[in-house]
Amino acid sequence: MSTRLKDLREKRGRIVTDMRGLLDAAGGESRDLTAEEQERYDALFADQERLGEQISREERQQALDRRMAEEAVRSEQAPVHPAPESREDRANPTPDGAYRAAFARFLRGGTGALAGEELRALQAGADVDGGYLVPPQQFVTELIKAVDDQVVMRGLARTFQVPQAASLGAPSLDADPADADWTTELATGGEDTAMKVGKRELRPHPLAKRIKVSQQLLRQALIGPEALVMGRLAYKFAVTQEKAFLTGSGAGRPLGVFTASDNGISTSRDVATGNTATEIRFDGLIEAKFALKGQYWPRARWIFHRDAVKQITKLKDGEGQYIWRQSVREGEPDTLLGLPMTLSEWAPNTFTTGLYVGLLGDFQHYWIVDALSMQVQRLNELYAETNQVGFIGRLETDGAPVLEEAFVRVTLA
Incomplete structure (x- = not known):
């Protein structure tokens, strides 16, 4: 666990302890929370909820950072000139760096930003007449x-x-069959209709x-x-x-x-x-x-x-x-x-x-x-x-x- 995540969890834990302290104090006196205590409790709940969301975001970001680092390593290892595409490759376009770069150029400038070969590659397996690119x-x-x-x-x-x-x-x-029947050695039990x-x-x-x-x-x-x-x-x-x-x-x-x-x-x-x-x-x-x-x-x-x-x-x-x-x-x-x-x-x-x-x-x-x-x-x-x-x-x-x-x-x- 990163130091930031550890700090966030400890801070949230302290807030939850304060929340429970308010409830325990009221419970010990057999009464409901006062208006002031309820306001304080609501504020603490909102704080711990906010911290919980921060913790979730931090965990997602760390997972994303790991994925991006793995992707960067894969990109560096990818061949500059990929092998010729098979029919299966064209139905499921390749994710190599050149293909990704061409797709990024399409987003920036449309089909006019692409060379003929790039355009044909991006259109593989797509609805060309409808203008879709995969x-x-x-x-x-x-x-x-x-x-x-x-x-x-x-x-x-x-x-x-x-x-x-x-x-x-x-x-x-x-629906399950009905329970089995207790019967004799040669009998087969009743026919199931369930x-x-x-x-x-x-x-x-x-x-x-x-x-x-x-x-x-x-x-x-x-x-x-x-x-x-x-x-x-x-x-x-x-x-x-x-x-x-x-x-x-x-x-x-x-x-x-x-x-x-x-x-x-x-x-x-x-x-x-x-x-x-x-x-x-x-x-x-x-x-x-x-x-x-x-x-x-x-x-x-x-x-x-x-x-x-x-x-x-x-x-x-x-x-x-x-x-x-x-x-x-x-x-x-x-x-x-x-x-x-x-x-x-x-x-x-x-x-x-x-x-x-x-x-x-x-x-x-x-x-x-x-x-x-x-x-x-x-x-x-x-x-x-x-x-x-x-x-x-x-x-x-x-x-x-x-x-x-x-x-x-x-x-x-």
Whole structure:
């Protein structure tokens, strides 16, 4: 762990200790927090939340620094004149330095900035008539990784690629056979009528975003147009996918874990017992944890909005111990009832009767399916009056919970 990360974690730990001191003082006197104490507690909570975000950013930056250093080493070792392309190479363009340089020139100046050979290379396997160019393979890999870093669900779920198919289908056991029969040596038992086999199908849906960049910035940006476009598109696609994977309707977009559906997680997996109409309670979290089979616990984790965590930080078990514990080691998340916890800004945070306020599950049973590679289109003339260039990013993705018993939703009574 770096010195900066260590200092941030220690500072956050001291703030959490101060928060618990306020709660313990009020609890020892059998009273609620005073208005002044509540204001102080809220300020401390905001401080530790801010530090938690700084810790996450620092960890992501260190991971990015390591990847960039590895990439620099690979670039130095790459041959100046790559081997002749095969048909497979043209379907999946090479990530060599010359290809990346040509793609960067395309972002700066469009097709006019390219020589004939470079243009033909960039157009390999792309929709030439539509003006699309396929980014170099390394560019696409970096973009997907940036999405992983910014989107909680992509880092937890199981992902599939379907470059040659319109959808991904998987057989499902919708109902088990009935229990075996006690019988005699020569008998075969009764015929089973309970077992049902079905299919889960995920069909990637189109997702697109358009951004505008000034011509001057493209010429002068120190980070280069490739990194600039990559960063902004990564953020825009990340936010949209995160919302859909959590609360999407499943109609023309992914089906979210917080959406009640017979095609995903039905209301039979909602647990409200122990909670009130406006608050999450310790008993409610206990009920939710034990509504999930123990076999799922090793990979299970909670997802809450930070407003929900603010309530949870005040909860104690029967022995007076706080059930929420902040992480103290690099790469480890905060825990709740012994299971890791993840925050998302797009998890539900309306505390009203019957609404969802959290979820516990094994997210390897949430499947994400991506189709083909991302495409980037440059719009040279559309924004010429404002001296800007447009870029359109497109991809196709779908997602859904495929096994509902692997999840349980925390619901208010």
